Amino acid sequence: MRVTNKMFYDRFLVDMQSNLDALYKANEQLSSGKRVNRPSDDPAAMTRIVGYKATLMTLSEYTRSIDTAKSYLNSIDSSFVNLGDMLTRAHELAINGASGTVDSASKKMIAKEVAGLVESVRGIANTKVGDRYLFSGYTSNQIPIDQNTGEFVGDSNVFELDISHHVKVAVNIPGGSIFSFRRINATDPQIAILPPYNFNFDATVSPVTGETETPADAxxxxxxxxxxxxxxxxxxxxxxxxxxxxxxxxxxxxxxxxxxxxxxxxxxxxxxxxxxxxxxxxxxxxxxxxxxxxxxxxxxxxxxxxxxxxxxxxxxxxxxxxxxxxxxxxxxxxxxxxxxxxNYITDTTNPNFYSFNNNYLNGSNILRALHFLKTALENADTGRIQKAIGYINSVSSKVDQLHAEVGARLNKLDAESTYIDDRDTNVRTDLSHDQDADLATVVTEMQQRQTALQSLRTVSSGIFQASLFDFLK
Incomplete structure (x- = not known):
């Protein structure tokens, strides 16, 4: 084959450009730390890289949801710890008040401390995290317990967050399940939420409405x-x-x-x-x-x-x-x-649902149990003070059950958090394998290309010194 000078020049330029391209790519990888900087570098790897990054974004969203859920549930957990302490104190006061050696004046003094516990429980029921009430259900911008009547005015919905693929966790406890309850009809007397010691329908005129008193639909x-x-x-x-x-x-x-x-x-x-x-x-x-x-x-x-x-x-x-x-x-x-x-029966031996003596409500709602104890102490009613002990034990058990449920949810969050952290680590490892450059290999590549370029320039400089006059001698 006849090799002309032009062919030699063209070959030199191709080799020079090839080494320069390789040197540029190695320099780009070294500066960016990435092996794949654009789809053309490795189309198959780029497809996997896009999938890895999408997975990491999803895991990041789950991590934020877990952090949010922990914030709510840790606050509820602290609330239940405080409720437990208050109910323990209420139980001690009830035991003291039920003693035959405590006179009426002393019972009234104990009732004042119980009244303080009632207000503290209302405060816990109206706990907020950020701008959300913890115990209001979906109506988290609305205070759950009416400060005047003690009525639960939130809703019973449970708010859930996605913490993993097809895994949700509830982040609230509806206040109606533990603190108080809601009237069925707006026309039912508000006084029935935390009723007085005597609440009868025997009078001609209601002390609440001023109208003729009849049993309510309640x-x-x-x-x-x-x-x-x-x-x-x-x-x-x-x-x-x-x-x-x-x-x-x-x-x-x-x-x-x-x-x-x-x-x-x-x-x-x-x-x-x-x-x-x-x-x-x-x-x-x-x-x-x-x-x-x-x-x-x-x-x-x-x-x-x-x-x-x-x-x-x-x-x-x-x-x-x-x-x-x-x-x-x-x-x-x-x-x-x-x-x-x-259930609104006027016979005092068969108390109605809203009555002061209602076992179901008094043993299910903290405010009712404490209100019952406070009112019984104010009236020095030893029999009902003793009954209040049972109510307090009942609501204490209910608080313990809900507290355990919150603890289970927190454990679930911890387990999911550990899984997501492990998953995140694995995905980042796979991403690094496809995307990141091996810097030692890149440096070696650069050195080899630089040596090749230098050798090419040195050899070609001697060859390209010849001119037309060298052939006209």
Missing amino acids: DPVSALHLSAAVADPTAAFVGAGGTLTIAVGANDTPVTFNVPAGTTLNGLRDLINDTATGAGNKVKANIVSFGPNDYRLVISSKPVGKSDQISISVAGGDANLQRLQYDTNGKNMTLGTDITNY
């Missing part, structure tokens, strides 16, 4: 009731007789008992409430006046809040008895959540 829990009126609960209700089978929940053992012919509505109530032969250990039956000549049998669950799980099966052809059927074969009774006059 049932915040569900119950089953007959769908049609019975004019006289003392008249025969059951004709041919039959049997009732009652259970509460799918896993409950049913109770079956006979209902004789001629049983009145009142008698049917008593048969159901009998704890020996009836279903008195599962449900509670009442006769409630819905209006003039309108009496209904109302059946609620024991414990409160499971009336929607009551099953009543009827055997026998009696038409009136069939009105109690409420199972998979038919639902002849009505499940109501706001039953007229139900």
Whole structure:
């Protein structure tokens, strides 16, 4: 092959440019610390790099969510620690107040300290983190406990945050589950939230509204009731007789008992409430006046809040008895959540839902339990002070349960945080493997290219010194 000078020059330029390009790329890698600076450097690696960076951004979002969740839950955790200390102190005061050696004046002094605990609990219920109330549910910009009435005015929703792929954690505790409760109707008396020592419907005029006093519609829990009126609960209700089978929940053992012919509505109530032969250990039956000549049998669950799980099966052809059927074969009774006059019973031996003596509310809500203790101390009622001890123990157990739930959530956050940290480390390792330059290799490459360039320049300088005149001698 004939090699011309032009071919030699062209080859020199190609080799020179190739070494300069390699030297430039090595210099870029050295200055940036990255092997891949643009898709053309390594298209396959760049695809993986984009995926790694997207994963790291997602993990960063999860980390921020975990930090936020920890902020809320640590504040709730501290709140429950304080609540536990306050309830312990309330228990000590109740034990002291129940002593027969403590006179009325001393009980009133103890009541003042309990009143201070009530205000402190309200303060905890209205705790904020940043601009959010911890115990208000979704309405986190609204104070959860009314400072004047003690009523819970937030909602019962649980706020959740995503802390990993398909993993959520609740970051709040609705105040209605521990501090207080909300009235069903706005027309119900506010005084019923934290009622006075005596709250009767015997007066002609209400001390609250100034109007004629009648029992309020104040049932915040569900119950089953007959769908049609019975004019006289003392008249025969059951004709041919039959049997009732009652259970509460799918896993409950049913109770079956006979209902004789001629049983009145009142008698049917008593048969159901009998704890020996009836279903008195599962449900509670009442006769409630819905209006003039309108009496209904109302059946609620024991414990409160499971009336929607009551099953009543009827055997026998009696038409009136069939009105109690409420199972998979038919639902002849009505499940109501706001039953007229139900649980608001004026008989002091059978206290209503909002009454001072209500066991369910007093043992479920901290403010009610402390209010009950304070008022009993103010009235030097030793029997009710002793009863308050049980209420305080009950709400203390509830606080402990919720506190344990918060602790479980914090443990879940710690576990997810550890997983995300490990995942982040692994992804960054993979990213570095594809993206980062091996600096030692790059430096060696640069030195080799520089040597090659220098050698090329040295050799070519001697060759390219020849000119046309050298060939015309």
